[in-house]
Amino acid sequence: MTNLSRIRQLLSRSSPLTSSGTSIRLTGPLIRSPNPATVSPTRLLTTSTFRRPTPTTVSLLLRQPNTLILPHQLSARHITTKTKLYLKSQTRTFFETVFYGYTILFLLGWTLFGCLNLYLEQKHATPECFDFWTRLYLRQGWAYLKMWGDNDRGREFIALAVERLDSILAEKEGKKVSDKEETLADKAWKVLDIALGEGTVGTKAWWREYRKVQFEMAEAERKMGHKILERKCYEKIIGGSWSDSEDKARAAMKIAELDFEAGEDEACGRNLERAFELAGGDLGKKGVLDAIPATAVTKVLLEADTELQVHNVRMGNTKTALPAFLSILRARQSNPKELGDPCEEGKLMSYVAEILWAGRNKKDGLAWNRKALETVVPLAELRQSCNECARYALGNMEIMMEYNKDKKGMQEVHETKEWLDSLRVIRGE
Numbered sequence: 001m002t003n004l005s006r007i008r009q010l011l012s013r014s015s016p017l018t019s020s021g022t023s024i025r026l027t028g029p030l031i032r033s034p035n036p037a038t039v040s041p042t043r044l045l046t047t048s049t050f051r052r053p054t055p056t057t058v059s060l061l062l063r064q065p066n067t068l069i070l071p072h073q074l075s076a077r078h079i080t081t082k083t084k085l086y087l088k089s090q091t092r093t094f095f096e097t098v099f100y101g102y103t104i105l106f107l108l109g110w111t112l113f114g115c116l117n118l119y120l121e122q123k124h125a126t127p128e129c130f131d132f133w134t135r136l137y138l139r140q141g142w143a144y145l146k147m148w149g150d151n152d153r154g155r156e157f158i159a160l161a162v163e164r165l166d167s168i169l170a171e172k173e174g175k176k177v178s179d180k181e182e183t184l185a186d187k188a189w190k191v192l193d194i195a196l197g198e199g200t201v202g203t204k205a206w207w208r209e210y211r212k213v214q215f216e217m218a219e220a221e222r223k224m225g226h227k228i229l230e231r232k233c234y235e236k237i238i239g240g241s242w243s244d245s246e247d248k249a250r251a252a253m254k255i256a257e258l259d260f261e262a263g264e265d266e267a268c269g270r271n272l273e274r275a276f277e278l279a280g281g282d283l284g285k286k287g288v289l290d291a292i293p294a295t296a297v298t299k300v301l302l303e304a305d306t307e308l309q310v311h312n313v314r315m316g317n318t319k320t321a322l323p324a325f326l327s328i329l330r331a332r333q334s335n336p337k338e339l340g341d342p343c344e345e346g347k348l349m350s351y352v353a354e355i356l357w358a359g360r361n362k363k364d365g366l367a368w369n370r371k372a373l374e375t376v377v378p379l380a381e382l383r384q385s386c387n388e389c390a391r392y393a394l395g396n397m398e399i400m401m402e403y404n405k406d407k408k409g410m411q412e413v414h415e416t417k418e419w420l421d422s423l424r425v426i427r428g429e
Helices: 003-014 081-123 132-147 151-172 184-196 204-223 227-239 245-261 265-278 299-314 318-334 342-358 362-379 384-404 407-427
Strands: none
Touching: 081 132, 132 151, 132 204, 151 204, 204 227, 204 245, 227 245, 245 265, 245 299, 265 299, 299 318, 299 342, 318 342, 342 362, 342 384, 362 384, 384 407
16 A cells, blocks of 8 residues: 555545535534633623724715715615505695695685675665676675774775776776786786676766765765865865766765864855855855746755755854745645655754744744644654654754743653654664
């Protein structure tokens, strides 16, 4: 046996490889770790023995500018198809909810707005000769003034209606409403106005309703306490070529009322005279209407003459006022269909009775006052204005009964007053 074969034999006995040459078999004893109990404490492992791993990244402050990691160098996150579908469905649901929700709110709001305007139109009909926007402003203004008690907002809507009517009138007359150039939005609004209806501008009905709106604007200013603006509204009516004589006379009487409230008696008298002349009266006749043809006598003329004579009585000019009051009463009684008004007739009788009583004609004054009460008291149950006229006549009657010391008459006066007070309670005044 050669040396080479012997070496191979020895290796086959002690080699860790098996006959297949794929596994290792250890023939020697296993190396065991020392027992911690038998090891010196100085040789025990402590936390300081371990070193923290060196970070693989470097602080941005320590990096060089050319070593920054760009976004496209980062590994992209992969979102699963299921997640993408979920996000897509949720996004679609969100936008559908927002769209349909706001659409429903929009339609619901316009429906409520339309129902409200239909209700207001039934309560307070607006002129059909006006356009859509003017009628809308007038409805809202009336609702705030009469129903909801918000005078400020009501005045704003009436002012918008007046502004709208003035702009329409200016466009019709060819005047330039604004210096701004007409934009595409302005043209769109014009098309919308045509679609909604422009009204019948320039007709008699349109002018009549236009004047009424001017008076409503003045009344709204009065409720707000804007006396100067109220006066301007009435002056606008008097100076407008679109106003007729009756409306100008009414406006002049309103200005006289403002002067009376301000304590300016002379200005009040001048405006009442102007109102009387505008209504067709003749100051040369001192308010007596007998010389005026019956066809020329109007309600406005009678009202202006009555207010003028009341002012004369207030200023102590009873000699002029008495024949004027009698002529006004005759004019009302001569044409009861057009000019007759029992309440106004009773008021005139009370004025005549007061003048006669003050002029020491006690008997005639008492007779006229009784006649006034007989005319007005039966109507007090029907009309509030007649209630006030009855109270005025009762006040005169009370003075007359006290002067005559008529206890029975005083008792009748007190009973009538109690009855009038009960009417106020029933009406909730």
